[in-house]
Amino acid sequence: MPTSVADVIDVLETAYPPELAESWDAVGLVCGDPGDTVNDILVCVDPVESTVDEALSLGAQLIVAHHPLLLRGVHGVPANTVKGSLVHRLVRAGAALFCAHTNADSASPGVSDALAAALGLTVISPLVPNEDGRTGIGRICELPEPEPFASFLRRVADALPVTEGGVRGAGDPNRPIRTVAVSGGAGDSYLDNAVRAGVDAYVTADLRHHPASEHLAGGVSGGVAAPALVDVAHWASEWPWCEQAASVLRTALGGTVGVHVSRRRTDPWTVRAAASRPEDENE
Structure with a gap:
């Protein structure tokens, strides 16, 4: 039997029970059809343009992310907004997004x-x-x-x-x-x-x-x-979880689905400049 999005969610919610999430959090399936078949999964910290690019280039049908995409309440996801554009790209590609945040922290x-x-x-x-x-x-x-x-x-x-x-x-x-x-x-x-x-x-x-x-x-x-x-760095402190979650999925799904860990650095800080003044001049 093919593995469905719902099958993967069952595994993830067993490992990271949603009841462990903080009351303010937004965890679970963000977009996608629970009945769709999953052949490949990408696990990442941040559901951002870079990791969506990676997932779609892999042909993955599901992204498992730590950080929520839609943490605060929204009234719409139009394609001309940053987060809305990601939702539209995923839906058009037939890919789902699942987030395990503070429930994965507490598990x-x-x-x-x-x-x-x-x-x-x-x-x-x-x-x-x-x-x-x-x-x-x-x-x-x-x-x-x-x-x-x-x-x-x-x-x-x-x-x-x-x-x-x-x-x-x-x-x-x-x-x-x-x-x-x-x-x-x-x-x-x-x-x-x-x-x-x-x-x-x-x-x-x-x-x-x-x-x-x-x-x-x-x-x-x-x-x-x-x-x-x-x-x-925030991203670096949570990146080891990606391999943990991937291992949970590989074990539970018995190798029937390809599980990939994103190694793209999604930490937002990309440039660092050294101080140009001698230390004794710093105030």
């Missing part, structure tokens, strides 16, 4: 498990657990052996895809790192959770100036130093 295994695995970390528990204690946002992890923060920062940079923003660290480069919290995607709202967890370092994306500065200024609380911070 076990989910986005942060994939990030932890890429960094060589052993997962202990969720950082912000749900009532079941097994699912939830972020993960608390351990390294096999302690290593200096500078070495850990290099570990992160070597493990994730290259982006123009690179990997930034905030903390003592010689601080021993053994326990680590990770949260794929924007994670500065979980800084307090990382502090309460008592970890040595926290890896996430999109750390803003003031929350990071205030976190570090907290110093030592209750005898525990605030975790050192590692800030990576």
Whole structure:
């Protein structure tokens, strides 16, 4: 029997239950006919022009993306708008789009498990657990052996895809790192959770100036130093999930469908310029 879009959705919703999604989120089938046959799938972080181009060039009948295309309510998808044009291209090509966002963040295994695995970390528990204690946002992890923060920062940079923003660290480069919290995607709202967890370092994306500065200024609380911070690109922090989702599909579908992971960099930052003034002139 041929595999349908509905068959693939059953697999994905078993792995990433929609009830785990945040109330504000928009997950599930965005466009496409559940009854259509699927021969090839493309898994990506962002449903954008580049990945739609890639999927259609592959002849894929389904894109599985992490980020929603239509997160906020819309009243129409005309073809002369950015997102509407993508919907029209997919519909005309007979391709469907399915999104697994915060449900994939909270699932076990989910986005942060994939990030932890890429960094060589052993997962202990969720950082912000749900009532079941097994699912939830972020993960608390351990390294096999302690290593200096500078070495850990290099570990992160070597493990994730290259982006123009690179990997930034905030903390003592010689601080021993053994326990680590990770949260794929924007994670500065979980800084307090990382502090309460008592970890040595926290890896996430999109750390803003003031929350990071205030976190570090907290110093030592209750005898525990605030975790050192590692800030990576949002796209890079979630890209390891693509292979996880692809593996789920390959296993469940028994090789009857081609499952491809997009390696196109959809991080929006494409150019970086070095400072031209000597450091001692910076204000």
